[in-house]
Amino acid sequence: MTSKDAGSATTEWRRHWPLVAASALGMSLAALLSSVFGVMLEPLQQEFGWTRAQISSGPAIVSVMGLFLATPAGYLIDRFGTRPCGIVVVLTSCAAIASMGAIGSLWHWWAAWALFGIAGAFTSTVWLAPVSTIFQNGRGLAIAVTVSGTGISTALAPGIAEYFVQNQGWRSGFLALAALWCVPILPLILAFVPRRARLEARDSEQAARNVAPALTGLTPRQGFASPTLYLLFFASLLSAMTGVALVLNLVPVLTDSGLSRANAIAIIGSMGVASIIGRICGGILIDRFDARRIGIAAALVSLGLPLALLLFPGNPSAALFGVIAFGATGGVKMNAIVYLVSARLGTRSFGLFYSMISITMSIAQGIGPLLANHVYDLTGSYRLVIWSLVPGFAGAALLLVALGSGRAAPSGDVVPSN
Incomplete structure (x- = not known):
């Protein structure tokens, strides 16, 4: 990154850090049920x-609905903007999480x-569309x-959920999580996530200052004809399918291996902290390197989780090491x-393209x-x-290798880097 680029990046952060903060909280809401699934399972x-x-x-x-709705949702985001769609996401998430505290049958759960x-x-x-466009x-x-x-x-939700499970019951836990996450996020979305018109105005302002226009790249038809989209899709699928299968069940996985429930939840909390640190450090590296x-390196280091659990079952230190390795590199x-x-x-x-990845x-x-x-x-x-994680993470690394080195031309076409 040149000094000019660094200065431009600093200017971007000074102007738009509230957008990043609001979007990060939106992402935390998206991960809320995944974070407490293992706590509520038993x-x-x-x-x-x-x-x-x-x-x-x-x-x-959710998986089946995502297959059919993710791409239309991406189109709606491109068409109407992130703020109205973000409001729908927050309100719908709040209602869904709170309603889980009132279920009485499997149909209600579904x-x-x-x-x-x-x-x-x-x-x-x-949450990623405005950030990726503006920055x-x-x-x-x-x-x-x-x-x-x-x-x-x-980092936070498993401990909060466990407190309510042990003291007030799991139903109160769902209600508390809905209130603690959803209620504070909505005003932040209203205040800091831009309307579509404001986003386009910023693009025009950038163009007027001889800065590269924000919205460039492949058309939908070009993108769906590009091998790049499918390599990224399957790399994400392999890594996520195997990783999430274990992580969402990590509390029962660790307790079944001999750890106490309290130790298991504490270890999972450390994964959240490692994830935050790893993502931020990774973001700094991504701005500077390939x-x-x-x-590829992150996918290979993630192998530390299955190997630790397979080679040292029931060992708290090994489990902590594996979970931190996955948390720091998985993101x-x-x-x-x-x-x-x-x-x-x-x-x-x-x-549209990222909706395919999502x-x-x-x-x-x-x-x-x-x-x-x-x-x-x-x-x-x-x-x-646990064994399935090994080919899953290794396969994701190989798909990223197959992507090859390259850079995006202004038109959006990928050309070999010199």
């Missing part, structure tokens, strides 16, 4: 007698997750800080992929835990699930 199983696979069928509904699936179709595109020289760090909002939920190579992989979407495909249709998270959060808990119901162990 209380739900005890009260209703459902199998773990039946409980995991709730997130699977209905609550279906409501959350509406918000899930827009997330995380709705140019500081885009990597801006994306990193935005996505690190998921670490806020991972995002593809950083993503960096996603940061690199988001950056590569905007850098290789452009920002003209970023909402489908992988919908699939992972729905199908991954369902398959993992079905394996547990059949075998009484998560060992096969």
